[in-house]
Every structure is written in structure tokens, then in C-alpha cells.
Amino acid sequence: MLFNSLDFAVFLPVVFILYWFVFQKNLKLQNFLIVVASYVFYGWWDWRFLTLILFSTLVDFTIGYLLKTEERTARRKVYLWISILVNLGFLGFFKYYNFFVESFTEAFSFFGKEIQSNTLDIILPVGISFYTFQTLSYTIDVYKRKLEPTQNFIAFAAFVSFFPQLVAGPIERATNLLPQFYKKRSFDYSTAVVGLRQILWGLFKKVVIADNCATYANIIFNDHSNYDPSTLVLGALFFTFQIYGDFSGYSDIAIGTSRLFGFNLMQNFAFPYFSRDIAEFWRRWHISLSTWFRDYLYIPLGGSKGGMQMKVRNTFVIFLVSGFWHGANWTFIIWGLLNALYFLPLLLRNKNRVNTNLVAEGKWIPNLRELLQMLTTFVLTVFAWIFFRADSVSHAFDYILHLFQGNTNAASLSIPIELPYLLLFFILVEWLGRSSQFAIENLTIVPKYMRWCLYFGLILLLFLFAGQEQEFIYFQF
Secondary structure, eight states: OOTTSHHHHHHHHHHHHIIIIISTTOHHHHHHHHHHHHHHHHHHHHGGGHHHHHHHHHHHHHHHHHHHHOOOHHHHHHHHHHHHHHHHHHHHHHHHHHHHHHHHHHHHHHTTOOOOOOOOOOOOOTTHHHHHHHHHHHHHHHHTTSSOOOOOHHHHHHHHHOGGGTTTOOOOOHHHHGGGGTSOOOOOHHHHHHHHHHHHHHHIIIIIIIHHHHHHHHHHHHTGGGBOHHHHHHHHHHHHHHHHHHHHHHHHHHHHHHHHTTOOOOOOOOOGGGOSSHHHHHHHSSHHHHHHHIIIIITTTTTTSSOHHHHHHHHHHHHHHHHHHHOSSHHHHHHHHHHHHHHHHHHHTTOTTSOOSOTTTTOSSOOHHHHHHHHHHHHHHHHHHHHHHSSSHHHHHHHHHHHHHOOTTSBOOOOOTHHHHHHHHHHHHHHHTTTSSSTTTTGGGSOHHHHHHHHHHHHHHHHHSOOSOOOOGGGGO
């Protein structure tokens, strides 16, 4: 079920009414309703894969229970590794089986030996990377004794399958989200208003910005050899705004929807395209994944405690694994490697924690130094996104070749006049709201009539300039 679909427009009010007006006085029934609603939400796509979520839930709930009663270190490690192998085993099979088989075959062919191999017609379950990491956070934190294992199966099942963030995050930690299912929740009007505001802004980012940019990014990338270099630059820029509007828009809708039900999810994006270096970009982009890798991979590998050699090694591991997490394609691995190379000069000079404050804090516009830093970081990011968007490594390199050496007399693409203005409006609103959790969060500081003008304006833009419906990009991850 898509957030930007008529199905969800019916589904959400029905669940909301049942949650607050029928089951308000019974916490267990509220949690049970969330489980049922979440399974309906996910099963709307393909009910067969509900068994995967249920099995993962049962495994990790059982592992948590066993860890609670087990004090022997060796046995606790066994239980932890069962959870890791089961969860990553399912993820590896559905997401990476064909990739490894094809890569293995191509490696032998490269050395002149042909081998026969068979791939499988595997359907990738939507959101498997997200809920797998979410359940792993539970067993790892219980193992480390950072979290008391739950004995409430319904609450745990609701945590694993919570429908607002089930298929594309944010990847919530058990330490943050799970305890919220234990506490009685009461409806708060002001919180709900902020939630609706965030949903509206998320829908604008997805439907107006991302979907419109996607149309032209797809046209250009799918036929790049027939366009001139300036059009190829536009293609890369359109994808840059598409993936941000698409993914951060999903996160906004997810977080806003959670607010309607009395839950607080972590911020997943913090205006990353206003970053002054790559380190700052990665502190602001897909925060739930970046911090997950930091806490559960980077730090266990030694983090920054060792010498520079260890820091460099761990940094490259994190970026390569992050690339691989995104998909079974060498393009994602190269994208991760490229970002690691961007990050390396900052790390070697110990400059990776310089820009931790808000850009142009307390000012309307950045100074010249900040502007140049933002433009440089943005250009590097746009270039890396070419590999992320390309269908294959050869496609990416050919795109870049035509970008720098293409025929200037080749065809250009006609872009609707309204699209640049929509992008400028989007960038302006994001810039003005960059100190908030999302761009239009703090509208209470402006007069009421201006707030309502903005609300109606955004709704009007949704109807007038909605792009061709596109599936959320991160559903495939």
C-alpha cells in the first residue's frame, strides 16, 4: 500500500478512528490493532511475505527471552548468532542470491573458463532490509544488556511491523520505539497538527517534486547517448532531487503518521543538500541507517579508537557495506566507494567533525565560504548519484563519458516551465526551515492566515502539478 494512494487515504482514517475512538481505553487492544493494521498494510502488496515478518518476529522474540534467562557468555553468543544468521540469511537469499551467482559466473568467464549457473526467479520482499535491521537492533541491544527483553509478544510484533515505517524506515532502534508500546497513549491535538503538517510536506516532496523529477530523469538516463551534455547534467540533477524528495518525503509521511498515533520516530533527514562537506552530508542523510552502521558495525570494528590505518579501514568498510545494503548491483558498491574516497581527505586531516553546527545559523543567507562549500559538496554528491541511478557500471561510465565528451549538437529535452519554479520554491522553503525537524514544522511563528494560505497552496500544488505516480525508490531496498 502506497502512502500516496487512494487505498491509504481510506486505510489511515479507518485505523485512526478505531485506535482513538474504539480502543482508546485499552492499551493491549490498541497494540493489537496496530499489528493487524500493519499486516494488512504490508499484505496489500503481497500477503505471502507476511510469513517472513512473522517468522522474524517469532525468532527474535524467542532469542530475547532466551537471553533474559541465560548468563553463560558462550551460550548468549550462540543465541545472538542464531538471530544474526537467520535475519541476514533471509536478507541474503532474497536480495543477493542472484547477484553472487552472476558475479561468480562472470569472474570465471573473465579468466577464460565458462561455467554453467542457474539464477532463481526471486521476488524481493518490500522493505526487507529495513525491518531486518530493526529486529537485529533488538537482539543486539538485549545481548549487550542495553535493553530489557520484552515478555509482551503483541508489543514486540507491533514494534517489528509498525506500518508507518515498516517498508522504508526510519530504521528504529528497539531502545527508542519498543518502550513506547508499553505506555498508555493519549491523543494530543497539537502533536496531531504537527503530524498532519509533516504528512502534507512529505506528500508535496514525493508527489510534486520527486515524481515530476523522476519522469525526466528516467527519460534522460534511459536514452542518455542521444542527449547533449547540458541535458545529461539536468538528468543527474533531476535524479538528485528525485531521490531526496522521494525518500525524505516517505520519512516525513511516516513520522507524521506516527505522531497521529502518539509515537515519536527519529529524524531521518536533516536537510543534507545544505551540507558543507561529505562528513556533514552523511550525518544528515538517512540518519537512521548511518547511525545503525556506526553503532553496530563501525564501533565494534574498533571505531576511531585505533590509529589512522584502522580509522581508514573502518570507514571504507562502512561505506562499502552501506552501498551493498542498498542493492545487489556493483553500481551501489562503487557509489559507496566513491563516497568513502570523498570522506578520506577529511578523515586524514581530522576535519570530519568540523561542520556540526547549522549552516548560516541565525542568518538569512550563507557567507561566500559556506556557499562554495555547499556547492562543492552538492556537485560531488550529484556525480556520485549517477552511479546510484545507472542500471549497470557500464551504463554509469558511458553516461559520464557523454557528459564530458558528448556531442553538443545532440538533442536537448524540453522541460515544462513550471518544474524549475517548483524546485526553486522547494529549495527556498527547505532553506528557511532548515533549523527544524522538517521544513514547515515551526509555522506557529507566522500569522494564522499565512499558515492556512501555505496549507491550501500546497494542496493546490498537489492537485495541479502531481507527477506521474512512481513507486517509492527505497521500496526496492
